[in-house]
Amino acid sequence: MTAVARLVDLTKFYDLGAVVVKALRGVSLEIPEGDYIAIMGSSGSGKSTLLNLLAALDRPTQGQYILNGRDTSQMSDNDLSVVRNSDIGFIFQSFNLITQYTVLENIEVPLLYRPGYPPITARDRNRCIDVANQVGLGDRLDHRPFQLSGGQQQRVAIARALINDPAIIMADEPTGNLDSKTEEEIMQILTDLNNEGRTIIIVTHEKSVAQRTSRQIYMKDGLIAGEGIFPG
Amino acid sequence: MSFSRFLRTLTLALKSVMLHKLRSGLTMLGIVFGVFSVIAMLAIGEGASSQAQKQVLELGATNIIVRSIKPPDETSSSGQSGQSFVLRYGLTRKDLNVISETIPPILGVVPVRELTQEVRNQQHTLNSRIVGSTPEYLEMNHLKMAQGRFLTDKDLDQMANVVVLAYETAQVLFPFDNPVGRPVQIANRAYRVVGVTQDRTASAAIGGSLSGQDYNKDVYMPILTLQSRLNTGDLFIRRTQGSFSAVSVVYDQITLKVGDTDETTDDRDLVIPTAEVVRETIRNLHGEGKNDFAVVVPLELLKQADQIRKIFNIVLGSIAAISLIVGGIGIMNIMLATVTERTREIGIRRALGARRRDIIQQFLTETIVLSGTGGLIGIMMGLLTPAAFVGIQLFVDAYVMDKSTGTSDIGRLFSGMEPQVAVWSLPLAFGVSVAIGIIFGTYPARAAARLDPIEALRHE
Numbered sequence: 001m002t003a004v005a006r007l008v009d010l011t012k013f014y015d016l017g018a019v020v021v022k023a024l025r026g027v028s029l030e031i032p033e034g035d036y037i038a039i040m041g042s043s044g045s046g047k048s049t050l051l052n053l054l055a056a057l058d059r060p061t062q063g064q065y066i067l068n069g070r071d072t073s074q075m076s077d078n079d080l081s082v083v084r085n086s087d088i089g090f091i092f093q094s095f096n097l098i099t100q101y102t103v104l105e106n107i108e109v110p111l112l113y114r115p116g117y118p119p120i121t122a123r124d125r126n127r128c129i130d131v132a133n134q135v136g137l138g139d140r141l142d143h144r145p146f147q148l149s150g151g152q153q154q155r156v157a158i159a160r161a162l163i164n165d166p167a168i169i170m171a172d173e174p175t176g177n178l179d180s181k182t183e184e185e186i187m188q189i190l191t192d193l194n195n196e197g198r199t200i201i202i203v204t205h206e207k208s209v210a211q212r213t214s215r216q217i218y219m220k221d222g223l224i225a226g227e228g229i230f231p232g
Numbered sequence: 233m234s235f236s237r238f239l240r241t242l243t244l245a246l247k248s249v250m251l252h253k254l255r256s257g258l259t260m261l262g263i264v265f266g267v268f269s270v271i272a273m274l275a276i277g278e279g280a281s282s283q284a285q286k287q288v289l290e291l292g293a294t295n296i297i298v299r300s301i302k303p304p305d306e307t308s309s310s311g312q313s314g315q316s317f318v319l320r321y322g323l324t325r326k327d328l329n330v331i332s333e334t335i336p337p338i339l340g341v342v343p344v345r346e347l348t349q350e351v352r353n354q355q356h357t358l359n360s361r362i363v364g365s366t367p368e369y370l371e372m373n374h375l376k377m378a379q380g381r382f383l384t385d386k387d388l389d390q391m392a393n394v395v396v397l398a399y400e401t402a403q404v405l406f407p408f409d410n411p412v413g414r415p416v417q418i419a420n421r422a423y424r425v426v427g428v429t430q431d432r433t434a435s436a437a438i439g440g441s442l443s444g445q446d447y448n449k450d451v452y453m454p455i456l457t458l459q460s461r462l463n464t465g466d467l468f469i470r471r472t473q474g475s476f477s478a479v480s481v482v483y484d485q486i487t488l489k490v491g492d493t494d495e496t497t498d499d500r501d502l503v504i505p506t507a508e509v510v511r512e513t514i515r516n517l518h519g520e521g522k523n524d525f526a527v528v529v530p531l532e533l534l535k536q537a538d539q540i541r542k543i544f545n546i547v548l549g550s551i552a553a554i555s556l557i558v559g560g561i562g563i564m565n566i567m568l569a570t571v572t573e574r575t576r577e578i579g580i581r582r583a584l585g586a587r588r589r590d591i592i593q594q595f596l597t598e599t600i601v602l603s604g605t606g607g608l609i610g611i612m613m614g615l616l617t618p619a620a621f622v623g624i625q626l627f628v629d630a631y632v633m634d635k636s637t638g639t640s641d642i643g644r645l646f647s648g649m650e651p652q653v654a655v656w657s658l659p660l661a662f663g664v665s666v667a668i669g670i671i672f673g674t675y676p677a678r679a680a681a682r683l684d685p686i687e688a689l690r691h692e
Binding site for chain 1: 234236237240247248251576577579580581582583584585586587588590685686689
């Protein structure tokens with residue numbers, strides 16, 4: 001298996017003037033294609049910082065993050081945007097749908113920012129509908145987010161993450177705002193996607209979520225403390 | 233930027249604007265009123281100037297008008313009671329001859345002598361202005377005949393006892409009959425009516441140099457007839473309480489025509505130098521210090537009116553521009569609030585791959601849509617200005633009219649203004665409102681694009 005992403009001694013410091021917060025102190029990680037990873041750890045462990053770097057929302061202070069063969073650590077803001085658009089699919093804890101848009105329009109948002117701004121074709125639109133069907137939203141295309149349940153909103157977010165066929169799907173506490181039954185449904189969708197060969201990284205607190213992944217990474221004090229599910 | 237992308241950005245902006253209809257509407261109001269006031273004020277200015285221009289053209293752009301003026305120092309001496317003497321002033325036959333024979337650009341000379349007299353037809357009477365002049369008077373004052381003919385050279389040579397009635401004079405004196413061929417009495421003599429002029433709206437005064445003229449109550453007769461029959465020579469005697477006062481004026485006014493055709497620029501260039509020569513000539517003839525005449529050049533008045541209009545336009549334009557700026561600040565304020573309110577949306581878009589310039593474009597387009605729509609509404613309101621003025625006038629005429637004088641000051645104020653929307657002001661106003669959108673939208677849009685995506689996503 002080829003590595004879709006490789007982290008080489010990543011550090012991230014936040015200079016707050018009086019103190020320098022060392023959020024990541026040298027993280028190295030290899031993520032093969034089709035991997036299904038849970039990143040765990042208590043708050044302050046640096047897992048959110050790691051997630052931001054993995055999602056190309058931020059640049060490391062030092063080290064390299066090679067995604068799809070390209071080093072993102074020195075990229076300009078513009079290039080990072082392009083990476084986020086074409087290589088990353090983002091799923092948030094609080095769904096983060098655009099409230100004034102319908103389900104279909106929300107799924108289309110990443111298409112608006114494709115490099116070169118190609119027009120949205122009928123084929124693109126059909127793909128949106130296909131993806132929506134895939135996550136079980138086929139009958140809700142014209143609904144607005146406030147007309148949907150939490151689970152349905154998260155399905156929209158998953159569909160949106162899939163639309164540009166990204167290299168990695170990043171999920172930040174995807175079930176944090178959902179009840180256990182819905183959590184089960186969402187996790188099933190993610191597991192199915194992994195079975196199709198998609199690389200998925202989930203940041204989570206919950207053991208039940210982590211248990212469904214094939215690899216668990218435990219963070220502590222800005223370092224990877226170990227792999228496997230740790231109690232507590 | 234491709235067309236489809238432009239359309240997409242525009243649709244996005246329209247959607248966002250429509251999302252908060254009330255807020256967008258109120259935000260637009262500033263621009264709406266700004267643009268409306270720019271167009272309305274320019275329209276009022278334009279209307280005023282075209283009216284002034286029309287008046288001056290009626291007076292004749294290539295004419296020079298020389299008027300007799302009662303000199304101020306001799307007015308005071310005539311105030312002595314119980315004395316009778318003759319006050320001589322004004323333009324003389326010698327002036328007329330010298331001017332018409334020695335100044336080459338002057339092609340035509342029309343002398344005028346005016347008196348106010350009662351004109352009578354049986355029981356119908358009217359206090360009329362009796363104008364003694366020559367046949368050229370008709371053309372020079374842009375009068376037209378309704379019936380019969382105007383005065384002819386033959387009338388002048390023969391000192392014929394004929395008159396031409398102005399429109400209203402004919403209406404009053406001959407309410408039921410055709411006046412042509414009928415006699416009227418002026419100062420106990422009979423004159424035959426040979427023609428009636430067409431209705432002509434009164435000209436308003438221009439800048440104090442020329443008083444307004446109401447041509448409709450005139451009676452025209454050959455100048456020699458007037459001078460020989462209504463005057464004792466050139467003397468005109470008026471009996472006032474306890475004394476006689478006699479005034480000797482040969483001509484009240486001489487209108488000089490410069491060049492030959494009315495519309496060529498060459499002739500117009502001649503007007504002002506010629507007027508200067510005329511002024512010098514008459515001053516030499518009358519002697520220094522005897523200010524008993526005045527030279528009025530309509531072309532000069534036109535230039536003055538133009539100058540005043542320009543100042544007027546600048547002042548009005550600045551006021552309107554200030555309201556546009558205030559409107560722009562209002563838009564900027566709302567857009568800044570919108571950026572804060574939609575921080576999370578910005579974060580989402582950034583996380584999904586929007587670049588900084590996509591965000592700038594989105595918010596800038598939204599601002600331009602707001603200001604541009606405001607501009608269009610303002611333009612539409614501006615186009616209604618002339619109609620609104622007519623409406624105000626009708627309303628004032630119907631409800632606020634002063635019954636005693638037949639009209640009201642307010643009504644007259646509005647009837648004097650006929651706004652004309654200047655066509656060039658429409659694209660200008662639209663351009664300015666779009667420019668305001670760009671100027672006042674750039675800062676909020678940049679503020680939105682500067683947001684750190686991680687911070688923005690965390691924003692509640």
